[in-house]
Amino acid sequence: MFTLILYVLATILLSLSFFKDRKKTKKALKKAWKAFENILPQFIGILVIIGLMLAVIDPETISRLIGGESGFLGMFLAALVGGITLIPGFVAFPLAATLLNNGAGFMQIAVFISTLMMVGVVTLPVEIQYFGKRAAVLRNSLAFSFSFVVALVIGVVLG
Amino acid sequence: MKKIISRYKFALILVTINIILLFILPEIGYRSLAHTRNNTLEMLYVVPPIFIILGLLDVWVPRETMIKLMGEKSGPLGKLIAFLMGSLAAGPLYVAFPIAGLLLKKGSKLSNVLIFIGAWSTTKIPLLLFEASALGWTFMLTRFTVNIFVILLIAGITEKLLNTADKSEIYKRAHSLSS
Structure with a gap:
């Protein structure tokens, strides 16, 4: 649905650009392709790594890792699993709901969802390419730490 | 050509690993390929409008x-x-x-x-x-x-x-x- 809106927006902007200046439009498309091709090798790498990872660490394994242990150790484990893996939202949220139903705590699930979204170990090479090592590592470490804050608040509100 | 190969070296190695996996651990190899295919399709679906808008922003x-x-x-x-x-x-x-x-x-x-x-x-x-x-x-x-x-x-x-x-x-x- 949102992607569709992006397509509509891109089409409108592209036509406007084409009517105003064909040369510039051609240049824009060339830049679009170059920006994509620049990062394509890393994208392919990420896609294969995610595939391998999801093949080895399936939802069952994640449930075993997160579902069992509770308390701070359980939260830390959940944060690690979320930070290392890269699961798309439409898989992660139903999985989180199942884990909750099976007895996992809200805080554990919150920290898992948070690091899953904000921390990206697999995508770190791409992030480093654009932001440099220091900024990328800093952002990810801060995101990892703040995920516990998010979890604590959720624990207070929903616990 | 050399430049292209060196840029895609890492990606090629990973793809090769996945193909080898198909022979030694067929189950994991297949599952991995299926995930990669789905994720690739998802990426290819969002990429065109995003990069076209990026190109237009850059120029305009x-x-x-x-x-x-x-x-x-x-x-x-x-x-x-x-x-x-x-x-x-x-x-x-x-x-x-x-x-x-x-x-x-x-x-x-x-x-x-x-x-x-x-x-x-x-x-x-x-x-x-x-x-x-x-x-x-x-x-x-x-x-x-x-x-x-x-x-x-x-x-x-x-x-x-x-x-x-x-x-x-x-x-x-x-x-x-x-x-």
Whole structure:
């Protein structure tokens, strides 16, 4: 649905650009392709790594890792699993709901969802390419730490 | 040709590993390929509009405009634009980095670009709706509200902890990556 809106927006902007200046439009498309091709090798790498990872660490394994242990150790484990893996939202949220139903705590699930979204170990090479090592590592470490804050608040509100 | 091979070397090695896996551990090899295919299709679906918009922004939006909107002196407006751009996006986080590179090249403030990355990673609206239906509205709204502050804090702290040399290196990277 949102992607569709992006397509509509891109089409409108592209036509406007084409009517105003064909040369510039051609240049824009060339830049679009170059920006994509620049990062394509890393994208392919990420896609294969995610595939391998999801093949080895399936939802069952994640449930075993997160579902069992509770308390701070359980939260830390959940944060690690979320930070290392890269699961798309439409898989992660139903999985989180199942884990909750099976007895996992809200805080554990919150920290898992948070690091899953904000921390990206697999995508770190791409992030480093654009932001440099220091900024990328800093952002990810801060995101990892703040995920516990998010979890604590959720624990207070929903616990 | 040599240049292309060296750029794709790592990707080729990974693909080869996956093909070898098909022979030694067929089950994992197949599952992995199936995941890769699905994720590749998902990526290819979001990539065309995002990169076309990126190309158009690059050509049509002058640096001065971007500096006014998202640069050093853009204030709360710059933060708001960064937050909305990230939240209204679609696609996995790694697609956001090339856009972040363009924003930096056009003179956006580093912390604003980090807000954009933060919003793209955690407060994307389509994902929030999905989260609410799976985990409930209280869960989603609490996480969303806290994350607004967390995103601002992470962006602010990261920028504060980087020195001038780090920052100028980041801007240099942005220029060399999308010239």
